Amino acid sequence: MFGYFYNESMRKMTIAFGQLFNNIQIKRTDSSNNVVQSIRVPLAYAPKEKFLVRLDQKPNLDEREFAITLPRMGFEITGISYDSSRKLTKTQKFRTVQSGDDGKVMNYNYTPVPYNIDYSLYIFTATAESGLQIVEQILPYFQPDYTVTINQVPELNIKRDVPIVLNTVNYEDSYSGDFTTRRAVIYTLNFTAKTYLYGPAQTQKVIKETQADLYTDTNTTSAREERITVVPNPTSADADDDFGFTTTITFFEDGKSYNVTTDEDV
Amino acid sequence: MAVNHFFQNGNGIGNTNEQRLHEDLIIEGLKIYGHDVYYLPRTLVNQDLILGEDTLSKFDDSYLIEMYVETSDGFSGERELINKFGLEIREDTTFVLSKRRWNNAVDSNHTMIKEGRPNEGDIIYYPLMNSFFEISFVEDQEPFFQLGNLPVYKLRARRWEYSSERLNTGVTDIDSAEDQYTLDQLAHQVTLEAESGSLLLENDSASGDSNFFLLETYAIQTQSPYADNLDLDNEAGFNTADTADDILDFTERNPFGEVDFG
Numbered sequence: 001m002f003g004y005f006y007n008e009s010m011r012k013m014t015i016a017f018g019q020l021f022n023n024i025q026i027k028r029t030d031s032s033n034n035v036v037q038s039i040r041v042p043l044a045y046a047p048k049e050k051f052l053v054r055l056d057q058k059p060n061l062d063e064r065e066f067a068i069t070l071p072r073m074g075f076e077i078t079g080i081s082y083d084s085s086r087k088l089t090k091t092q093k094f095r096t097v098q099s100g101d102d103g104k105v106m107n108y109n110y111t112p113v114p115y116n117i118d119y120s121l122y123i124f125t126a127t128a129e130s131g132l133q134i135v136e137q138i139l140p141y142f143q144p145d146y147t148v149t150i151n152q153v154p155e156l157n158i159k160r161d162v163p164i165v166l167n168t169v170n171y172e173d174s175y176s177g178d179f180t181t182r183r184a185v186i187y188t189l190n191f192t193a194k195t196y197l198y199g200p201a202q203t204q205k206v207i208k209e210t211q212a213d214l215y216t217d218t219n220t221t222s223a224r225e226e227r228i229t230v231v232p233n234p235t236s237a238d239a240d241d242d243f244g245f246t247t248t249i250t251f252f253e254d255g256k257s258y259n260v261t262t263d264e265d266v
Numbered sequence: 267m268a269v270n271h272f273f274q275n276g277n278g279i280g281n282t283n284e285q286r287l288h289e290d291l292i293i294e295g296l297k298i299y300g301h302d303v304y305y306l307p308r309t310l311v312n313q314d315l316i317l318g319e320d321t322l323s324k325f326d327d328s329y330l331i332e333m334y335v336e337t338s339d340g341f342s343g344e345r346e347l348i349n350k351f352g353l354e355i356r357e358d359t360t361f362v363l364s365k366r367r368w369n370n371a372v373d374s375n376h377t378m379i380k381e382g383r384p385n386e387g388d389i390i391y392y393p394l395m396n397s398f399f400e401i402s403f404v405e406d407q408e409p410f411f412q413l414g415n416l417p418v419y420k421l422r423a424r425r426w427e428y429s430s431e432r433l434n435t436g437v438t439d440i441d442s443a444e445d446q447y448t449l450d451q452l453a454h455q456v457t458l459e460a461e462s463g464s465l466l467l468e469n470d471s472a473s474g475d476s477n478f479f480l481l482e483t484y485a486i487q488t489q490s491p492y493a494d495n496l497d498l499d500n501e502a503g504f505n506t507a508d509t510a511d512d513i514l515d516f517t518e519r520n521p522f523g524e525v526d527f528g
Binding site: 012015016018019022023028029030031035036037038039040041042043044045046047048050053054056057058059062063064065066067068069070071072074076122124125126127128129130148149150151154159178179180182 | 311312314317319320321322346348349350351352353354355356357358386395396397398402403422424425426427428429430443446447449450451452453486489490491492493494495498499501502504510511512513514515516517
């Protein structure tokens with residue numbers, strides 16, 4: 001029943017989400033308050049193939065100097081849910097004109113379905129100070145949402161503003177316990193991206209002439225009396241040009257009717 | 267009630283000579299069965315007295331000393347595991363070393379944060395495994411007063427969670443680990459020939475700090491294989507001047523009409 005299509009909507013949303021946190025910096029100062037270290041915090045999508053993680057992060061088995069290098073941040077999709085509050089009528093279309101093999105064509109897509117995608121952003125630092133620096137670069141932007149414009153369907157030139165809402169901030173500092181228990185400073189920030197998912201794009205040819213026949217009776221087997229024809233002005237105009245319309249109204253007394261098969265009046 | 271005078275000579279079990287012999291035997295045993303490791307005392311650079319930490323510790327000295335790895339069957343701990351922060355190697359072990367040897371090799375040559383004992387937070391570099399361990403606890407009463415003596419430390423240690431601390435010990439194997447894993451961008455900036463300064467750009471508008479040139483050799487994914495920062499830039503179309511393939515659109519739009527302001 002369903003044909004193949006893939007707009008990469010959630011993939012793009014995930015990349016866009018990651019991009020928000022892609023250039024977080026930590027600065028470290030000496031006792032004279034001079035900046036002596038500047039660290040761009042590594043960021044990655046957390047769920048990955050285990051064998052690739054092992055091969056990428058420990059390609060050489062002799063290089064196991066450290067347990068982990070810090071700081072680092074990870075993020076992942078934690079939920080996908082339908083948002084009925086943003087639902088619009090199904091039949092509305094997004095249209096755009098593009099050049100195809102047979103000249104210009106009209107691409108269209110029906111109203112997308114609203115979905116909330118939940119993300120979690122994890123922050124792991126060696127010190128509380130580093131964690132505070134990171135979260136302070138994030139939290140002020142979310143009041144409680146930060147809106148990004150995403151190029152969701154480039155084929156249809158559809159760009160949507162997607163609010164990303166910061167729901168909760170959880171903080172864990174496992175400093176208590178015996179001395180051999182490791183201390184870990186971990187923040188977990190939970191977000192919801194209010195995005196839309198699009199169905200398959202459809203294509204239709206550009207309509208360059210419309211014709212409406214009017215009858216004096218509801219019995220359409222009788223002869224048409226009047227014809228209203230609308231064409232673009234100029235007639236060479238394409239769908240993405242700036243054009244007007246020429247409306248021609250013609251009256252008939254010849255007793256003929258329009259044959260849609262032969263495109264003639266008989 | 268006093269101890270038995272006939273067995274303990276009124277001085278408790280173990281006189282000084284016996285204790286010395288006992289300690290010598292332990293040192294000899296550690297030299298036979300132990301491994302050479304480097305002891306790296308921590309130097310605090312900018313201690314935060316409120317948060318109780320030092321984000322900028324450095325390790326400028328190293329001292330070769332023999333230690334015995336007590337967990338001879340391998341490491342304890344959760345070992346290699348994968349979580350939301352990628353690959354971690356949680357390995358714990360215990361190093362045994364002679365107190366007298368540590369005093370001679372380390373304490374008499376270095377000003378420790380707290381004198382007279384190994385400090386929690388100091389680092390042990392184990393050349394055989396090319397691994398760094400952070401001392402999490404110094405156990406000084408095990409074995410418990412044999413011959414009335416406490417001749418060894420047991421250093422509970424776990425594989426180090428490295429956070430770009432400076433390693434300038436003069437030992438190539440140790441210092442090269444910093445070059446390989448530090449995330450500090452300033453370590454990769456273009457410096458002048460005299461090494462008395464660096465090339466700076468105009469102040470960053472947001473932070474007010476100076477921007478700087480970075481060497482092409484620096485890439486965050488080289489320093490941290492975990493990082494996907496550049497891949498995300500690439501996928502989002504940020505690595506090209508062309509904006510047609512960008513996922514995020516920064517074109518300012520006019521919400522009240524059809525005219526866009528680019």
